[in-house]
Amino acid sequence: MNNYQLKTIGTVRNDSTGAFIELEPEYIPALQALEGFSHINVLWWFSGCDNVQMRSVLETQQPYKGAPEKMGIFATRSPMRPNPIALTAVEIIQIDYERGIIQITFIDAMDGTPVLDIKPYTPSLDRVETPGVPEWCSQWPKCTEDSGDFDWEAVFNF
Amino acid sequence: MNNYQLKTIGTVRNDSTGAFIELEPEYIPALQALEGFSHINVLWWFSGCDNVQMRSVLETQQPYKGAPEKMGIFATRSPMRPNPIALTAVEIIQIDYERGIIQITFIDAMDGTPVLDIKPYTPSLDRVETPGVPEWCSQWPKCTEDSGDFDWEAVFNF
Numbered sequence: 468m469n470n471y472q473l474k475t476i477g478t479v480r481n482d483s484t485g486a487f488i489e490l491e492p493e494y495i496p497a498l499q500a501l502e503g504f505s506h507i508n509v510l511w512w513f514s515g516c517d518n519v520q521m522r523s524v525l526e527t528q529q530p531y532k533g534a535p536e537k538m539g540i541f542a543t544r545s546p547m548r549p550n551p552i553a554l555t556a557v558e559i560i561q562i563d564y565e566r567g568i569i570q571i572t573f574i575d576a577m578d579g580t581p582v583l584d585i586k587p588y589t590p591s592l593d594r595v596e597t598p599g600v601p602e603w604c605s606q607w608p609k610c611t612e613d614s615g616d617f618d619w620e621a622v623f624n625f
Numbered sequence: 626m627n628n629y630q631l632k633t634i635g636t637v638r639n640d641s642t643g644a645f646i647e648l649e650p651e652y653i654p655a656l657q658a659l660e661g662f663s664h665i666n667v668l669w670w671f672s673g674c675d676n677v678q679m680r681s682v683l684e685t686q687q688p689y690k691g692a693p694e695k696m697g698i699f700a701t702r703s704p705m706r707p708n709p710i711a712l713t714a715v716e717i718i719q720i721d722y723e724r725g726i727i728q729i730t731f732i733d734a735m736d737g738t739p740v741l742d743i744k745p746y747t748p749s750l751d752r753v754e755t756p757g758v759p760e761w762c763s764q765w766p767k768c769t770e771d772s773g774d775f776d777w778e779a780v781f782n783f
Contacts, residue, residue: 471670471741473629473708474680494707497683499697503759507699510668510710512629522632525655539657541665541743544750549652550631550741552668554712556751583629583708585699589765590756591775592702593714596768598748601661607747610754617749 477567477582479511479574485560486574488582490567498564498585506558506588506611509574512581513551521547531622533603556588556611573615635725635740637669637732643718644732646740648725656722656743664716664746664769667732670739671709679705689780691761714746714769731773 476494480487488509490498501507516522524547529536540548553576560570569585588594600607607622608614634652638645646667648656659665674680682705687694698706711734718728727743746752758765765780766772 471629471631471675473631476707494683494699497697497699497707499684499695499700500693500759501697501700503757503761504700505757506753508712510708510712517629525652526657535658537657539655539659541652541655542657542659542662542745544744544747548742549634549655550668552710552742554666554668554744554751556753584706584710586702586712587700587758588753588756589702589762590753590758590768591766591772592769593712593751593753594756594768595664595714595746595748595752596770598746598752599661599663600745600748601658603661604747608749610748610752611750612754614749 473583475581476584479576479578479580479582481574481576481578486571488569488571492567495567498562498567501562501587504587506556508586508588508593509555509557509582510584511553511576512583513546513553514580516546516551522549522551529624531604532624552583631741633739634742637734637736637738637740639732639734639736644729646727646729650725653725656720656725659720659745662745664714666744666746666751667713667715667740668742669711669734670741671704671711672739674704674709680707680709687782689762690782710741
């Protein structure tokens with residue numbers, strides 16, 4: 468029924484020297500002409516959640532403060548989901564086109580995480596001017612630029 | 626080296642009656658509590674481009690008017706890419722939680738297209754307030770709301 472083959476196109480490097488997307492050498496030509504885009508959408512693999520148990524989770528108990536008592540996984544950004552594909556819009560600092568390394572300001576992925584795809588953040592496709600959100604998260608930041616200073620620990624029910 | 630298993634969680638329905646995401650019955654519980662979000666990010670499979678030849682394409686010749694003569698695939702939204710995963714931010718019209726069907730305003734996927742994941746469009750993660758773009762696409766719409774009225778045929782080099 469399902470026959471999808473994925474390839475690792477790169478790896479997240481995330482340590483004291485910074486955050487980077489490091490391409491597999493064979494994919495370096497695919498980076499050309501990315502200059503000018505300030506952000507990219509990175510698709511990566513929640514490798515820590517790739518097991519039968521975590522991938523069978525469909526509901527979760529109030530993952531955020533004030534949220535509904537029970538939420539479906541497709542209403543959350545939980546890493547435990549049927550297909551553990553993560554999406555992060557990240558800001559580019561600089562690109563080394565020779566070595567195939569993109570330095571970024573931040574990514575919520577651990578060092579060594581497999582990367583599946585990179586797409587330019589294209590405002591006409593990716594930027595919703597006035598998105599609606601539920602009341603329970605209406606106080607969250609309205610854009611990525613404001614997220615860094617937000618007290619996320621205050622909203623997650625960990 | 627690569628061992629990723631993906632599941633089809635739903636299917637795009639796109640015909641004269643409208644555009645819909647129809648979940649596989651087993652995943653219907655995962656939709657709970659999506660209400661309040663105006664948009665979702667849909668990850669789907671470019672099934673028409675899932676073959677060895679198209680997946681080996683790393684460069685393309687000036688896909689958009691005024692763009693660089695040669696562009697890397699990771700600088701484009703081309704469906705021909707190493708992992709043919711598509712990302713579309715779509716606007717929700719209504720959700721049938723019983724039948725697991727999300728009616729949406731529009732999606733650039735054909736009827737029958739496999740869906741891999743649904744995530745709530747979360748402004749703090751997905752909405753860049755002031756994204757930078759290259760000069761050659763600086764006249765493209767600045768947000769999804771303005772894309773419907775834009776003359777896309779004038780910018781693609783098909």
